Amino acid sequence: MTTQQLTSEIRKKKSFLCVGLDIDLAKIPSSFLEEEDPIFEFNKAIIDATHDLAVAYKPNIAFYEAYGLKGWTALQKTIAYLNENYPEVFTIADAKRGDIGNTAAMYAKAFFEDMSFDSITVAPYMGKDSVEPFLSFENKHTILLALTSNNGAYDFQTKALDGKPLYHQVLETSKTYVNSEQLMYVVGATKAEYFTEIRAIVPNAFLLVPGVGAQGGSLEDVCKYGMAANVGLLVNSTRGIIYASKGEDYAEAARAEALKLQQQMERFL
Amino acid sequence: MTTQQLTSEIRKKKSFLCVGLDIDLAKIPSSFLEEEDPIFEFNKAIIDATHDLAVAYKPNIAFYEAYGLKGWTALQKTIAYLNENYPEVFTIADAKRGDIGNTAAMYAKAFFEDMSFDSITVAPYMGKDSVEPFLSFENKHTILLALTSNNGAYDFQTKALDGKPLYHQVLETSKTYVNSEQLMYVVGATKAEYFTEIRAIVPNAFLLVPGVGAQGGSLEDVCKYGMAANVGLLVNSTRGIIYASKGEDYAEAARAEALKLQQQMERFL
Numbered sequence: 001m002t003t004q005q006l007t008s009e010i011r012k013k014k015s016f017l018c019v020g021l022d023i024d025l026a027k028i029p030s031s032f033l034e035e036e037d038p039i040f041e042f043n044k045a046i047i048d049a050t051h052d053l054a055v056a057y058k059p060n061i062a063f064y065e066a067y068g069l070k071g072w073t074a075l076q077k078t079i080a081y082l083n084e085n086y087p088e089v090f091t092i093a094d095a096k097r098g099d100i101g102n103t104a105a106m107y108a109k110a111f112f113e114d115m116s117f118d119s120i121t122v123a124p125y126m127g128k129d130s131v132e133p134f135l136s137f138e139n140k141h142t143i144l145l146a147l148t149s150n151n152g153a154y155d156f157q158t159k160a161l162d163g164k165p166l167y168h169q170v171l172e173t174s175k176t177y178v179n180s181e182q183l184m185y186v187v188g189a190t191k192a193e194y195f196t197e198i199r200a201i202v203p204n205a206f207l208l209v210p211g212v213g214a215q216g217g218s219l220e221d222v223c224k225y226g227m228a229a230n231v232g233l234l235v236n237s238t239r240g241i242i243y244a245s246k247g248e249d250y251a252e253a254a255r256a257e258a259l260k261l262q263q264q265m266e267r268f269l
Numbered sequence: 270m271t272t273q274q275l276t277s278e279i280r281k282k283k284s285f286l287c288v289g290l291d292i293d294l295a296k297i298p299s300s301f302l303e304e305e306d307p308i309f310e311f312n313k314a315i316i317d318a319t320h321d322l323a324v325a326y327k328p329n330i331a332f333y334e335a336y337g338l339k340g341w342t343a344l345q346k347t348i349a350y351l352n353e354n355y356p357e358v359f360t361i362a363d364a365k366r367g368d369i370g371n372t373a374a375m376y377a378k379a380f381f382e383d384m385s386f387d388s389i390t391v392a393p394y395m396g397k398d399s400v401e402p403f404l405s406f407e408n409k410h411t412i413l414l415a416l417t418s419n420n421g422a423y424d425f426q427t428k429a430l431d432g433k434p435l436y437h438q439v440l441e442t443s444k445t446y447v448n449s450e451q452l453m454y455v456v457g458a459t460k461a462e463y464f465t466e467i468r469a470i471v472p473n474a475f476l477l478v479p480g481v482g483a484q485g486g487s488l489e490d491v492c493k494y495g496m497a498a499n500v501g502l503l504v505n506s507t508r509g510i511i512y513a514s515k516g517e518d519y520a521e522a523a524r525a526e527a528l529k530l531q532q533q534m535e536r537f538l
Contacts, residue, residue: 022372062366062375062376068345069342069345073338076337098367098394100419100421101419107335109335123392123395124425125367125392127419127425148395150398152397155396156435160430161425161429161430169428
């Protein structure tokens with residue numbers, strides 16, 4: 001998918017909502033546990049209930065790996081289901097990978113080719129040759145961690161590196177990478193005051209924004225300081241949607257929460 | 270495994286060799302491709318041929334993920350084979366993970382509990398709350414990326430953050446994390462001149478050192494500047510050993526290369 005197509009979907013659905021699919025078997029309705037593949041069946045139900053309100057889905061790969069082969073199978077089935085039934089949605093493998101040359105190429109192959117994700121999250125610590133292998137895939141996107149929403153972000157990301165915050169350096173340096181137009185960035189909503197500085201460096205790049213809602217970030221501030229001409233925002237919500245209810249009304253509850261967010265987003269578009 | 274046990278194994282085997290298991294089906298002897306699980310069978314043969322010369326094995330998780338379910342199965346069988354037959358070796362999941370709180374906990378569970386790896390490599394970019402969940406597992410070790418052996422290391426790691434190179438800050442800050450005595454660090458051998466500075470910050474921590482041999486680092490320099498009282502070094506070799514021959518003598522060739530390295534290491538112990 002191109003970023004133009006993504007912007008066009010955002011305008012069509014009046015939404016820049018990304019739904020996180022971080023499945024914890026202890027938190028889904030117990031009726032699913034009788035299914036052969038509870039993770040996939042739950043994902044399918046959530047996707048079916050929200051696909052017209054969300055433009056992106058983001059499985060967090062850790063949650064699938066934690067269930068071993070079963071988790072991996074559920075992930076493959078989930079991305080295949082999305083690609084087959086809702087090819088218009090943007091898919092994000094939230095893997096936060098980061099390794100050198102040939103290893104990065106192996107990860108890129110696994111997520112972009114074998115599973116056909118549109119994008120993957122990548123950590124910047126190892127620099128250029130850990131990021132560029134991901135950027136060599138046409139119409140695929142690499143979402144680089146810039147400023148994350150957790151407290152640990154203050155350990156290094158906000159400290160001054162050669163006179164500027166490390167996350168500024170990450171943004172600026174990454175712009176020099178080959179095919180940098182395929183970069184997007186993770187920017188936590190809990191730090192809305194930073195969006196102005198970020199937009200000064202990457203005016204049009206898409207920003208994947210976690211931390212709205214449960215983690216305390218304000219959607220209004222994110223839009224005020226972070227929205228670009230092409231919208232350039234994907235705001236993620238996970239627990240608020242997928243765990244809105246543990247009862248049999250889980251799908252309706254998920255849809256209701258997604259609808260609330262979509263309606264708030266519509267005001268800013 | 271405790272670091273005391275690891276040092277004791279190093280003294281016993283007169284080796285601090287770590288063998289990387291980065292399996293590429295295009296590079297292993299073609300006879301394996303007829304096996305039901307070529308990756309596992311090849312790993313088993315390499316491990317059997319080198320286990321008395323190496324103290325650690327390090328599968329690079331990307332190479333397994335790239336083969337999907339088959340790769341994941343091969344990884345599980347490989348770690349089970351190591352734990353069952355050679356419980357004295359130190360096992361490293363080279364995963365370079367890095368994510369917040371509950372996600373990090375899921376990764377830790379997958380690698381430390383379900384697969385019983387002794388250690389995992391972790392990226393430091395997201396800070397304290399992305400590292401501490403790994404450190405809460407007793408006798409398990411978190412190997413934090415400090416100074417990597419690739420060119421991209423110069424993008425951020427060696428630049429001054431609040432007046433000191435970022436990798437210094439990573440070493441210093443990580444020492445304040447809860448259970449920091451279970452930390453080890455990745456330090457590339459191609460930058461041997463940095464070992465003196467690193468030892469000034471972490472005098473006794475184990476350093477996992479890639480980049481000797483193929484990547485140009487000198488074992489002598491690594492030992493001269495990096496060795497600690499408890500040895501504190503694991504020097505990794507991958508391609509030089511596992512791909513020493515693509516013929517039917519692959520196991521003898523792997524053993525011969527491992528033996529060469531072990532004999533060089535013995536001189537420095």
